[in-house]
Amino acid sequence: MAHSQDQSGFISIDCGISADSSYTDQTTGISYISDSTFIDTGVSKSVSPEYKTTKVEQQYWTLRSFPDGVKNCDALRPKQGKGNKYLIRARFLYANYDQNGTVPKFDLYIGAIKWDTVKLINESMTNTMELIHIPSSNYIFVCLVNSGYGTPFISALELKPLENSTYRAPSVSLALYERLDIGSQSNKSIRYKDDVYDRIWRPFNFVSYKITSTSLTVDANGHTPFYPPSSVMQTGVTTVNSSGPLEFNWLPDDPTSKFYVYMYFAEVEQLQPNQTREFNISHNDAHWDGPISPSYLYTTVAYSQYPVSGDKIDYTIYPTENSTLPPILNGLEVYTAVEMTQSPTDEQDVNAMMNIKSKYGLKRNWQGDPCESEDYLWEGLNCKYGGSDSLRIISLDLPLVG
CATH class of the missing domain: 2.60.120 (Jelly Rolls)
Structure with a gap:
């Protein structure tokens, strides 16, 4: 892996900015893009005007909010693929975007595994969470789960490739x-x-x-x-x-x-x-x-x-x-x-389901890993559970989710 000042392999997403838009951050020089191609649920929102200042990083000016559905996921597909090491960063600033004045609390997942709980002290406090992770599939699902304490949201999502020889921790993410x-x-x-x-x-x-x-x-x-x-x-x-x-x-x-x-x-x-x-x-x-x-x-x-x-x-x-x-x-x-205690869905099955979802424009509750758990099983699927191997899809009923 070559190391230089370029952004090769970076995925830098400013959640909530208009579809197909992009910009270069004036401080870091990092190029940010819209989240519109990574997720098909949620609504774009802007923070209260008093937070749109040079003292607040531009990535916090907009966000994606998820008033519907228990679980909503961004699907990242880094070009280096599975089996490589990545730094994944999720950032949050409430900034009273919904004029409710109530800071929410919700869970953050990486695939089927709970990464952490997002706790915001007040409306002006930012929260940055990072995870060093080696995916076993070419897709990385970063998910927000509504735990009953307010509407989940996300301000920015970033992925950066790391050298595989660093941060060695067998069978766990960091x-x-x-x-x-x-x-x-x-x-x-x-x-x-x-x-x-x-x-x-x-x-x-x-x-x-x-x-x-x-x-x-x-x-x-x-x-x-x-x-x-x-x-x-x-x-x-x-x-x-x-x-x-x-x-x-x-x-x-x-x-x-x-x-x-x-x-x-x-x-x-x-x-x-x-x-x-x-x-x-x-x-x-x-x-x-x-x-x-x-x-x-x-x-x-x-x-x-x-x-x-x-x-x-x-x-x-x-x-x-x-x-x-x-x-x-x-x-x-x-x-x-x-x-990383939960086995993911078989990679070929995931690729097939993502292609079906894209081709037919299916949204419903098709979020994250298709078979990760029976609680979040994609509607219309039957999966084979048990054992330490990857989960397998054994049947699909498309009319149910049409």
């Missing part, structure tokens, strides 16, 4: 928990074009640690497959005391959640011959990785081989006996595992 540009010297997030994968890095600083930085490009002549932006890696934090540990932790809402952690390191100081920066990492007092000695202006990534869980997740980065300098941390990503 939902973003946090992504931090540590030591940032601005209050601005970093994304495309700085990040070739268009990950969004939030600026973050630890109060008790010291910022260190360089103006030189990091990874100018070589890259890890994770491709962190140079602007993220140019800054970091260290402890004030050279022998002191660098610590961080969080308290999961659910102690059974499984977390995958990715730490990014780069040396940003030109060390003298008598200087050494070397450290180990522990998780809940047990050795996790190391010793690590970051190269000057090159990225090293330390990441989970296995997920971690618990009431408190604690990491300590501490200098080795040989180190004369304190540990450094430049970037951090944390993901939670989304178990």
Whole structure:
């Protein structure tokens, strides 16, 4: 997979803009298109006029609302196809588009699997959800499910191809928990074009640690497959005391959640011959990785081989006996595992049904994976359930859905 500043393989959808329209975002340079070819249900809406300002990203100015049907799905078909790794991002801003003044709550699904619940704090608060996912079919269904707490809607939907050797987590997808540009010297997030994968890095600083930085490009002549932006890696934090540990932790809402952690390191100081920066990492007092000695202006990534869980997740980065300098941390990503427990419908069956749906203009309740569950079974289909293999369509009654 080639890596460059182009948008090859990107699917960038601004939900609710007029059919066949498109535009280029002035900040990122990303080209956005209408959702009209990805979904055939819902209604286009505009947010309240006070939200259509330069302070609000253009992708939030319109949305697609789903007052009808329990489940409504966008059908994405990335050109790289099944078996490849993608970052999928869904974004939401209510902005009192319906003049009801009541923020809804609803569920977000990837195929047959619940990804998360969309919870909006208030009408002006945005919500961005990301999932790293490997589809077993050429179609990826991103679905909103009405759970009885208001009308579902979506503002933007994006898909970006990733390097397959990154973010390895067997049999699960990875939902973003946090992504931090540590030591940032601005209050601005970093994304495309700085990040070739268009990950969004939030600026973050630890109060008790010291910022260190360089103006030189990091990874100018070589890259890890994770491709962190140079602007993220140019800054970091260290402890004030050279022998002191660098610590961080969080308290999961659910102690059974499984977390995958990715730490990014780069040396940003030109060390003298008598200087050494070397450290180990522990998780809940047990050795996790190391010793690590970051190269000057090159990225090293330390990441989970296995997920971690618990009431408190604690990491300590501490200098080795040989180190004369304190540990450094430049970037951090944390993901939670989304178990892919439901088998999808057989790929050939899905392709056949999507062709029938398109040819005959059938809409009814034909949303998402045709056989994913008996609750959302496409009307007129009979499917074979049971076993670990793909679900199969065993009969189709077209007159029922005509």
